[in-house]
Amino acid sequence: MQFLINNPQFWRSDGINENPPEKFELKLNDGKLELPTEVRARLGLDTETEVRIKFNQKGIYIERADPRLTKVYVEPTSDCNLNCKTCVRHSWEEKMGFMEMETYYKLIEELKDFKGLEKISFWGIGEPLFHPEIAEMIELASELGVKTQMITNGLLLDQNKAEALLEAGLDSLVVSVDGTSPETMADIRSGADLQTVIKNVQTFRNLRDKKQKNCEIGIEYVIMKSNVDELKDLRKLAFRMGASFIFLTNLLPYTEDMSDEILYSFSISRSQPEIRTEHRPEIYLPPTDLREDIIRDLSAVGGKSSSISTTQVPFNPHRGYCKFIEDGSIAVNWQGEISPCIALMHSYDLYIREREKHINKFSLGKITEESLLEIWNKEKFKDFRKKVKEFPFSDCTQCSGCEMSKENTEDCHGNEFPVCGDCLWARGVIQCP
Numbered sequence: 001m002q003f004l005i006n007n008p009q010f011w012r013s014d015g016i017n018e019n020p021p022e023k024f025e026l027k028l029n030d031g032k033l034e035l036p037t038e039v040r041a042r043l044g045l046d047t048e049t050e051v052r053i054k055f056n057q058k059g060i061y062i063e064r065a066d067p068r069l070t071k072v073y074v075e076p077t078s079d080c081n082l083n084c085k086t087c088v089r090h091s092w093e094e095k096m097g098f099m100e101m102e103t104y105y106k107l108i109e110e111l112k113d114f115k116g117l118e119k120i121s122f123w124g125i126g127e128p129l130f131h132p133e134i135a136e137m138i139e140l141a142s143e144l145g146v147k148t149q150m151i152t153n154g155l156l157l158d159q160n161k162a163e164a165l166l167e168a169g170l171d172s173l174v175v176s177v178d179g180t181s182p183e184t185m186a187d188i189r190s191g192a193d194l195q196t197v198i199k200n201v202q203t204f205r206n207l208r209d210k211k212q213k214n215c216e217i218g219i220e221y222v223i224m225k226s227n228v229d230e231l232k233d234l235r236k237l238a239f240r241m242g243a244s245f246i247f248l249t250n251l252l253p254y255t256e257d258m259s260d261e262i263l264y265s266f267s268i269s270r271s272q273p274e275i276r277t278e279h280r281p282e283i284y285l286p287p288t289d290l291r292e293d294i295i296r297d298l299s300a301v302g303g304k305s306s307s308i309s310t311t312q313v314p315f316n317p318h319r320g321y322c323k324f325i326e327d328g329s330i331a332v333n334w335q336g337e338i339s340p341c342i343a344l345m346h347s348y349d350l351y352i353r354e355r356e357k358h359i360n361k362f363s364l365g366k367i368t369e370e371s372l373l374e375i376w377n378k379e380k381f382k383d384f385r386k387k388v389k390e391f392p393f394s395d396c397t398q399c400s401g402c403e404m405s406k407e408n409t410e411d412c413h414g415n416e417f418p419v420c421g422d423c424l425w426a427r428g429v430i431q432c433p
Contacts, residue, residue: 035062044068044116066385067328068116069376073342074107074141075099075124075333076131082153083190086178086222088125091254091349098131099334103368107332108140110372116328117144121433123151123174124333125346130156135164142169149433151176151220153189154197162204166213174218174433175201175241180233188226198241205242219243220433224251224261249431252350252424259351264429320426325388330376337363338375340384342432343425344418352422355401359408362418384418393421 050065079096120141122128149172179185185194253259324341331339339345344362365375394411411419424430
């Protein structure tokens with residue numbers, strides 16, 4: 001089992017399915033470095049493609065300046081069978097709805113133009129199993145030859161739905177569980193019955209094994225003050241459900257009362273100093289056992305102002321890292337609107353520590369009105385991807401906040417809508433499978 005903890009370094013990988021980097025021997029011909037045909041094909045490089053080179057004394061790293069579209073997040077519906085304390089629906093006024101199948105058919109058809117597509121993930125604000133055609137949606141995605149994933153609360157995963165999902169070719173089922181006791185689960189997830197979730201996932205696993213399907217099961221767990229003490233039983237719960245990976249992420253509060261539940265009040269502003277000094281030394285830690293006494297003593301070494309590096313992987317904490325942009329992703333809400341990430345798919349309020357902030361939706365087009373290729377290649381979208389890769393935004397999470405930090409419309413560095421300096425995904429605080 002892989003146990004994935006919120007760690008900015010993890011965001012620099014493809015996660016549970018990452019393969020070791022391949023090695024190629026290249027030669028310089030008259031001062032020119034020629035890439036093998038296989039490498040050019042995988043990266044989608046032609047004579048017009050711009051590439052970016054990073055180098056130091058040890059070597060060079062080559063990547064596309066503008067990533068290919070490799071991952072699509074599809075929101076089948078914004079409606080849900082639960083009303084969890086942690087849900088964004090407590091801080092917005094948008095209407096609920098379901099994606100029309102004609103919209104989805106058009107999306108699938110146009111995704112055939114993107115040869116670098118690797119994965120389609122079904123989730124968003126709502127519960128995917130609430131959509132009556134979710135199995136067909138997954139089947140059509142599977143027929144593209146890409147990996148498919150769905151995040152669900154598991155309550156609607158009866159035997160009929162389980163069989164339909166497996167026959168549709170689902171590759172990964174991630175179950176959201178926010179407590180290992182029935183009481184905590186019901187409190188956070190508005191009466192959700194943990195035993196029903198366990199039973200449904202066990203039925204899914206048994207059917208998977210009987211049908212000899214290759215669908216991985218995982219757990220997503222939002223850690224907060226109310227449930228962090230139950231992590232000790234999470235491995236046992238994962239074993240009962242047949243989960244081969246566990247994803248821990250932090251709470252993103254959408255209401256003021258939930259802002260008291262966060263576990264990162266200090267760590268959100270703990271960054272590596274540009275110049276380390278005796279007043280703020282940088283501390284490198286080797287791998288250690290995650291025992292309570294060890295963690296307590298290590299925390300005492302760092303205090304509240306030192307920078308702690310858990311690995312010597314190159315990482316610049318002054319510049320955010322957007323996994324959505326770096327991976328070449330888009331998010332499609334139930335209305336067919338295209339956004340660059342999950343965080344900008346809707347408008348809502350949230351809290352960064354105790355500071356309230358309004359997020360305005362950023363849509364680059366609608367699949368029912370334009371082709372996906374036109375939307376992806378818009379100069380506006382290209383410019384945004386380029387800017388986010390450079391990440392010139394003000395570091396709002398490091399200060400107490402000014403008037404500009406109340407919305408994502410502008411920042412004190414002169415950047416205009418949408419600005420991402422306050423994004424907790426880009427800081428590695430919030431993560432998703």
